[in-house]
Amino acid sequence: MEYVNQRMAQEAHRNPDDVYTGLITPLNLILVAITLYTTYLLSKPSPPATLPREPPATVFKTFTPRELLPYNGLNGMPVYLAVRGRIFDVTNGRNFYGPGGPYENFAGRDASRGLACHSFDEEMLTKDLDGPLDKLDGLGEEEFESLRGWEERFDSKYLVVGRLVAAGEK
Ligand code: HEM
Known part of the structure; x- marks a missing residue:
């Protein structure tokens, strides 16, 4: 108590x-x-969700034969070649077209006549880089058929990144 x-x-x-x-x-x-x-x-504001990285943008450009020349896989350059005015990025096929590859003559060049005639000889390539484009004069139906076959293959395999124009047309 x-x-x-x-x-x-x-x-x-x-x-x-x-x-x-x-x-x-x-x-x-x-x-x-x-x-x-x-x-x-x-x-606290939440950080923005990280988006998956986009593949590098493909810029469609016009090239003259001289501008196309450096795209031969040397000095870290991609490998491009032209077929009937369309320029394909064939970098994924650098084993074929890159330095030391069996078809390296086509790298950075208009390969149309060579593909049509099934020859990668120098004389298949346009000599004058500042002159008119090869109009493929003198080719027969068989050669054009062969060229279409190559184009189909390239369409399914490579990306078109530009258009080949004669130096005077740019
Ligand atoms: C000695 C004769 C030849 C042999 C043994 C040969 C062999 C080959 C082989 C094994 C491939 C790879 C096919 C593949 O895996 O997709 C190939 C692709 C190719 N060949 Fe030939 N070839 C010969 C001649 C030629 C000639 C004369 C040309 C000239 C136009 C040529 C142009 C090509 C092209 C453009 C490709 C495709 C490459 C690509 O997919 O980007 N070949 N060749």
């Missing part, structure tokens, strides 16, 4: 500030910290 009276007297004289001081315990501080951190995380 003595004890109860003592507690009641203590309660009656307790300073109201003690109530607040009692709330500042290590556990409460941790809980407040967690609450604040969670609020911060929820309100």
Whole structure:
């Protein structure tokens, strides 16, 4: 009974500030910290979703025979060749057309006549890079048929990246 009276007297004289001081315990501080951190995380703007990288854009360009020449796989260049005015990116076939490949003569050149005649000899290529394009004069039906076959193959395998025009036409 003595004890109860003592507690009641203590309660009656307790300073109201003690109530607040009692709330500042290590556990409460941790809980407040967690609450604040969670609020911060929820309100933080989320970073934009990373999109898959696009393949490099293919820019369709016109090339003169001289401009096409450097596209031969040397010096880190891609490999292009022209067939009847259309320029194919044949870099994926660099084993065929790249430096040291069996058909490297076609790299950076108009390969139309060579493909039609089934020959990769130098004389199949247009000599004058600043002159008119090869009109394929003198070829027969069989050669044109063969050329169409190659074009079909290239269409299914490679991307057209440009158009070959004579130097005077650009
Ligand atoms: C000695 C005769 C020849 C042999 C043994 C030969 C062999 C081959 C072989 C094995 C392929 C690969 C086929 C493939 O895997 O898709 C190929 C492709 C090819 N050959 Fe020949 N070839 C010969 C002559 C020629 C000639 C004279 C030309 C000239 C027009 C030529 C032009 C090509 C071309 C343009 C390709 C396609 C490459 C590609 O898919 O980009 N070949 N040849």
